[in-house]
Structure formats: structure tokens, C-alpha cells
Amino acid sequence: MRVTPNCCEPLSSPVIPPFCCNRRVSVEYDYEMIDPSRWETRERGVWRYRELLPEVKEIVSLHEGGTPLIRAKLSEELGFEVFIKDETRNPTGSFRDRLVTVAVSYGLPHAENGFVVASNGNAAASLAAYSARTGRPAYTVVPCLVEEGKLNQITAFGARLIRYGESVDEGISYAEGLADGKGLYNITPESNLVGLEGQKTIAFELWEELSPTHVVVPTGSGSNLYSIYKGFVELLRIGAIEEVPKLIAVQAERCSPIASEVLGTEPRVEPTRALALYVRNPLMKELALKAIEGSGGTAVLVGEDELDLGQRLLAREGVFAEYASSVIVPALLKLAEEGYFEGDDRVALVVTSSGLKGQYSESRERFSLGGTKLDILRLIGDGEMYGYEIWEALKKPLKYQAVYQHLRELESMGLVEESRREGRRVYYRLSEKGETFLVNMGRLFLKS
Missing domain, CATH: 3.40.50.1100 (Rossmann fold)
Known part of the structure; x- marks a missing residue:
């Protein structure tokens, strides 16, 4: 395997970025030496084609590929x-098992502290399973909008579940930060071409x-x-x-x-x-x-x-x-x-x-809503408010910018909505779904 074009500086890690020095990066092989007839007698699956895959010391596999x-x-x-x-x-x-078997096998020597991925669900569930096989920790960064079945898979395999942002786009840089801070091997495809x-x-x-x-x-x-x-x-x-x-x-x-x-x-x-x-x-x-x-x-x-x-x-x-x-x-x-x-x-x-x-369901929100979000819902339930006003009313040791992040996530869940603007102030109110949520869960969540 070779990486082309060569970067202006040697890569400092086994993570291969899609772009380097403002040039597109590609993983290539010695194609003149590839004989596809060798594949015919091998077991079906991803590693059947190992001449066109990165070399690894140990294959971590759950028999992926070879699908009907x-x-x-x-x-x-x-x-x-x-x-x-x-x-x-x-x-x-899901198809992401093909990505994860290669990324985890290739990254295993560099993942003493574990793996991380930013995903809208499938790659996170897959990493959770393959990491469980290796005995290494898995950190999965998934958005607020995600199907319940994928969350169940992630938690069942024992991975660390981190909910961040509305869509997977927001979690990519967060996962990169986790990789740097905790010494994790990042298999997010937008950050690493290996998978x-x-x-x-x-x-x-x-x-x-x-x-x-x-x-x-x-x-x-x-x-x-x-x-x-x-x-x-x-x-x-x-x-x-x-x-x-x-x-x-x-x-x-x-x-x-x-x-x-x-x-x-x-x-x-x-x-x-x-x-x-x-x-x-x-x-x-x-x-x-x-x-x-x-x-x-x-x-x-x-x-x-x-x-x-x-x-x-x-x-x-x-x-x-x-x-x-x-x-x-x-x-x-x-x-x-x-x-x-x-x-x-x-x-x-x-x-x-x-x-x-599984489809995205409101039942999952009951378990993904933390105390601060519930407090914000309760406050807005008493009348529309803007971010800084909510921060003052919460009286919690958190930065007021964090309140806006909670508001964005509640908005992505469909529980709050923008009601009006006054200059730079954006006022929020409960959506119809949010009102129903508070009524249904009131006895549980309004106790304090």
C-alpha cells in the first residue's frame, strides 16, 4: 500500500487524511502485481481481496462481507x-462493518487507549462491536437525531456513547479532538481513508x-x-x-x-x-x-x-x-x-x-435528556425566553454558551422552537411536541 500524492511533510500518525497540503490523498497498490484469479478459491468476505487492502498484523473480523x-x-x-x-x-x-474491520485491524497497533468514530449510527454500532472483540475501549460520537436501534447496539457492546450536535457533521471535529486528547485511533472516514x-x-x-x-x-x-x-x-x-x-x-x-x-x-x-x-x-x-x-x-x-x-x-x-x-x-x-x-x-x-x-423515537429522548435540558424545558414551559435569560434562571455553574448548545439540541429534537426575535435576541418556546412531552412526563420530570 502506498499513499499518493506524498504530503509535503511525512504523516505523523497512521491516520491517513483525505487531503494533505491542499492535495487529495489516495491509497494505492502495485496493481501490475494483482492477480484476481487468486481470489476464486478463498472464503467469501472482505479479506478475500487482501492484495487490495492495507497490510495488517492481525485481522479483527466478524465474517463481514460476502453478502447476498x-x-x-x-x-x-x-x-x-x-x-x-x-x-x-x-x-x-450494515455496510459499515466492511469499513470497521479494515480500520480496526490496521489501527490496532496504534490504539492502546482505544478507538473513536463520529457517526450517524451505523459506523458507531459497528465500531462498538469490533472494539469489543479487541478488548479496547470505543468512543462513539453520534448526533441527537439517530435511530433507537443503533443506540441500543452501541450501548449493548459497551462503547462510550457521546451525543453531540444535530447531525454527524458537527461530531467530526469533536471526534478528532477526542483522538488527540485521549490518544485514540480515529476511524471516522472523513478523517481517515483507511476504512x-x-x-x-x-x-x-x-x-x-x-x-x-x-x-x-x-x-x-x-x-x-x-x-x-x-x-x-x-x-x-x-x-x-x-x-x-x-x-x-x-x-x-x-x-x-x-x-x-x-x-x-x-x-x-x-x-x-x-x-x-x-x-x-x-x-x-x-x-x-x-x-x-x-x-x-x-x-x-x-x-x-x-x-x-x-x-x-x-x-x-x-x-x-x-x-x-x-x-x-x-x-x-x-x-x-x-x-x-x-x-x-x-x-x-x-x-x-x-x-x-429502528426508527427515531420519542421514547429514546426520555433517556437522552439530561438534567439541564429538562430544566430548560421547564423554564420555557412557563413562557418564552431567550438564551442569556435562561442561563441566569438556571443558576448553574456552566457557561452561557452551553445553554445555546442545549437549545440547539432541543430544537433538533423538535421540543422547542424559535418564537420571535428582538435584535440579536432569539426567543424560544415549547413546540407542540415539547408541550406533549412535558405533560406526559410531568410527574417524573417536574419533581425537584
Whole structure:
């Protein structure tokens, strides 16, 4: 493995950043020496392709990869071949297990104090499991908006759960700070390219089983889209394929920073029920756009009212997917209706995560709300207030800036909302959901 282009200064740690000295960094191999025929006799899974993965002293594995490829019944209706790559069959139920097995195996010699990741849920749940195997601590930084099932996985595996910010974007720098302060190995893909080498094995498996003409990928940060593209480019470089399949990025209409740039529409960065796709400022955006352009692909936007349809149609195929994965079916139908596909096309739909992860639920908020947030809700319940006023009323030893962080998190949960502004003062009030929350939980939370 080599890292190119070489940075102007040697990397001070085994963490490989996406950019160095204002230049894009890439992990590459001696492609002329790769013989893919060697893979044929090996056990299915991520490490089947070890010649195109970073060298490690010890493999930490839960038998990830080698996931099923299922011919969809939709093929008959649409008139071309459609296959479902079911990543829900990975050990913790998502494609992120491919990332984590490589990142943890590579980082293990440098993780005496443990690992850290910023994640909107799946990578955090995966790290929690793989760290448990190593016996090393895992620190997971996840946003306030996250599905309950993912939180249950994280805590069940014994990882440290840190709730920070509304979306995963805010947690990336926080995780980097934890890594520096506690001496942790950071596997966040926006901070360390190593794990993406594991995700690209989706492309290798699709090539071996299908050789698709198109690959439809749910897209939040863009890391999986780019990983799959890199995998196909490497297959091209070793002479296994003659052309990279067209990659189709699918985003929610409410959060579309990547797809909107491809489609020339106004981007939106609002919360969506497809929470794993809620990435407001994707740091992998440039790489994702490179994957779409380099493959001759496109992007599709899916509305909130189409998420249930996507989930139901996948369920009819025998696959239970979370909303963030379910977007691929409405996207497929839209493109088919536009005549995008031809009769001899072979389309792969990548289902990234299981519906068993669970939807975001108000019940989880009852356990994630700390005492200060509850006090703020109680104060605002008596009448609208602004941040500094709340800070004075709390009479607690905390900085007033912390109150604004609590307000942002309560707002992201839908419990408070802005009521009015007077100059620079922003007044907050309880939302309808917040009022209901306080009424339902009043006997428990209003005791003091």
C-alpha cells in the first residue's frame, strides 16, 4: 500500500487524511502485481481481496462481507435485470462493518487507549462491536437525531456513547479532538481513508457475481459512493473490467447537498426521516461528485412521502431496510419511468442498513435528556425566553454558551422552537411536541 500524492511533510500518525497540503490523498497498490484469479478459491468476505487492502498484523473480523445478491422480482415488471446487494446481512446489520474491520485491524497497533468514530449510527454500532472483540475501549460520537436501534447496539457492546450536535457533521471535529486528547485511533472516514478500503469490496463482489452496468447507492456523506467507485476503478486498472458501471447517487429531497449539485437544483439541508442520509456538509462531497462524473452516472432525489413505499417494496423482496436504504427503490422507479435504463442493463441496488436498527423515537429522548435540558424545558414551559435569560434562571455553574448548545439540541429534537426575535435576541418556546412531552412526563420530570 502506498499513499499518493506524498504530503509535503511525512504523516505523523497512521491516520491517513483525505487531503494533505491542499492535495487529495489516495491509497494505492502495485496493481501490475494483482492477480484476481487468486481470489476464486478463498472464503467469501472482505479479506478475500487482501492484495487490495492495507497490510495488517492481525485481522479483527466478524465474517463481514460476502453478502447476498438477490434477483429482484421488480425485474419482471421493469423489463431489465435488477439485483439487490443486501448489506443488512453483515454482522451488525450494515455496510459499515466492511469499513470497521479494515480500520480496526490496521489501527490496532496504534490504539492502546482505544478507538473513536463520529457517526450517524451505523459506523458507531459497528465500531462498538469490533472494539469489543479487541478488548479496547470505543468512543462513539453520534448526533441527537439517530435511530433507537443503533443506540441500543452501541450501548449493548459497551462503547462510550457521546451525543453531540444535530447531525454527524458537527461530531467530526469533536471526534478528532477526542483522538488527540485521549490518544485514540480515529476511524471516522472523513478523517481517515483507511476504512474506505474495506467498503470498496462491495464493488469487487458485484463484479464477481454480476458485472453490473449500473449501481444505485443511498448517499449521505458520499463515502460509500466513492468507495464503490474506487473499487471499480481498481478492477479496471488490473484488467478485470473494461468499463466502470454508472453510479447513481440517491439523496432525500430534504437533504441534498450532493445530488442537487449534479441535478442543478437548489440544495436543502433539513432533517429527513432517512436519518442516515442527514449530512448537511459532507466532507466527502468532492470525491462523491468525482465518482458520479467519472462513471458517467447521475443522481436522484426522493421525497419523504416515498420512503414508506420504498421500504414496503423492498420488504416484498424479502429485505427489511431502514429508510435511508429504502430510497433506492423510488429512485429506480423514477429513472425507469424516464427511460434511463435499457433492456440489457443489469442494475444493482445497494441496501446499506437493516430496518431492525429502528426508527427515531420519542421514547429514546426520555433517556437522552439530561438534567439541564429538562430544566430548560421547564423554564420555557412557563413562557418564552431567550438564551442569556435562561442561563441566569438556571443558576448553574456552566457557561452561557452551553445553554445555546442545549437549545440547539432541543430544537433538533423538535421540543422547542424559535418564537420571535428582538435584535440579536432569539426567543424560544415549547413546540407542540415539547408541550406533549412535558405533560406526559410531568410527574417524573417536574419533581425537584
